[in-house]
Ligand SMILES: Nc1ncnc2c1ncn2[C@@H]1O[C@H](COP(=O)(O)OP(=O)(O)OP(=O)(O)O)[C@@H](O)[C@H]1O
């Protein structure tokens with residue numbers, strides 16, 4: 001049947017008093033609220049996807065459209081109907097390159113649907129059948145997905161159904177996340193929590209806290225990403241394919257076979273990352289997607305713990321202990337997605353171990369120490385830049401034959417040492433990076449942008465004469481970094497602040 005009602009407003013169906021329900025099933029050629037249904041692209045368990053176009057194109061809307069229509073046959077799980085309502089509510093609240101652009105939604109009294117941008121490119125699902133994939137590909141996918149999660153978590157959303165079929169790969173690179181039917185947004189009502197008391201998610205990917213009804217922890221998405229990294233790199237699922245709540249609960253006390261026991265060629269740093277994502281307690285996982293992306297991008301800097309070297313799952317005694325503890329234990333969820341994001345920033349300390357005076361280095365450490373103390377979920381990346389005129393053309397060793405790079409790394413570690421123990425930063429919360437680049441400011445700005453740094457702490461050259469002569473790295477970072485930058489000066493200034501100090505007052509933040 002063709003429906004020829006007038007086109008709706010761009011963002012919602014017409015608010016008529018008693019809309020006439022549309023006769024189903026929908027057919028190719030049918031017009032629904034001004035959208036022409038062209039072809040059915042996908043018939044899923046919960047929804048059908050149609051390729052659509054506007055009967056009267058809107059100026060500026062120059063991307064292909066897709067319509068998602070819930071499958072209502074009468075006998076399905078009511079949670080999937082509520083899930084569709086949730087998705088209709090959430091999609092207009094999201095933006096950016098990692099979600100399809102929202103276009104319109106249809107009234108339930110007539111025909112519920114969501115029209116959104118159609119993303120060209122396949123989902124990650126077919127690649128799963130080809131697992132194990134080459135490590136470089138798995139790592140690259142992990143980085144892209146972690147970036148997408150960082151973006152969504154910062155928009156106060158936890159996805160809660162991260163899995164290959166909900167991840168679209170843009171042909172030009174980058175990933176787009178779809179299917180927000182189980183998601184939770186800090187500022188929107190959580191209909192699923194209000195109406196149901198069953199754990200919601202997809203069995204193989206559900207985090208332990210999701211199994212325990214927690215729906216507002218962004219670290220749940222990192223667990224699901226860990227499951228995917230495990231599966232893509234080993235060809236096996238870490239927790240099988242559970243079919244009951246009892247089987248789902250096993251992940252609270254049975255740890256997965258370490259990936260290197262399945263594929264010994266996987267490097268220890270990769271196992272460290274995967275098992276870090278799969279920790280039962282969210283507190284022991286990466287605290288943010290940006291922190292995970294940082295490790296995937298810099299394997300050399302990943303601090304290896306016992307996780308990296310495990311070759312067997314825990315023994316029966318340990319398992320029993322965990323099982324016993326899991327019975328009485330309540331997970332401690334964050335107050336909200338936003339609260340968890342706010343308490344787990346990536347802090348970058350840019351330390352010029354050779355150029356700065358001891359007093360400045362100490363002051364810098366003090367500022368960083370105070371920051372790390374007030375942010376227990378924070379991750380600290382200590383970064384030094386080795387100036388090279390042309391990569392590969394400089395002397396790699398000093399007069400004693402020691403590698404400059406290693407010397408710099410050791411100097412960074414020595415600088416951080418006094419606070420490492422005091423703040424218990426050993427367990428993956430602290431990494432060291434020596435960048436080799438011709439321009440220090442450029443290298444720091446690029447590192448901060450690429451690794452999603454939230455806050456840069458760095459020193460400023462003590463004398464304004466020196467800054468005039470050598471240029472001010474900190475001023476450049478302050479003006480070009482998108483994140484907060486704190487510039488630390490030596491406690492006793494040898495010269496009074498002059499005109500060129502405008503941007504680099506003591507501990508100035510932007
Ligand atoms: N915006 C989009 N652009 C292109 N393809 C999409 C888009 N949204 C969804 N798809 C495709 O449709 C499939 C199903 O979409 P979605 O996951 O939102 O629905 P679902 O309710 O989970 O359906 P299913 O039960 O099949 O998983 C996706 O796996 C993807 O292949």
Ligand SMILES: [Mg+2]
Pocket residue numbers: 165166179
């Ligand atoms: Mg889906």
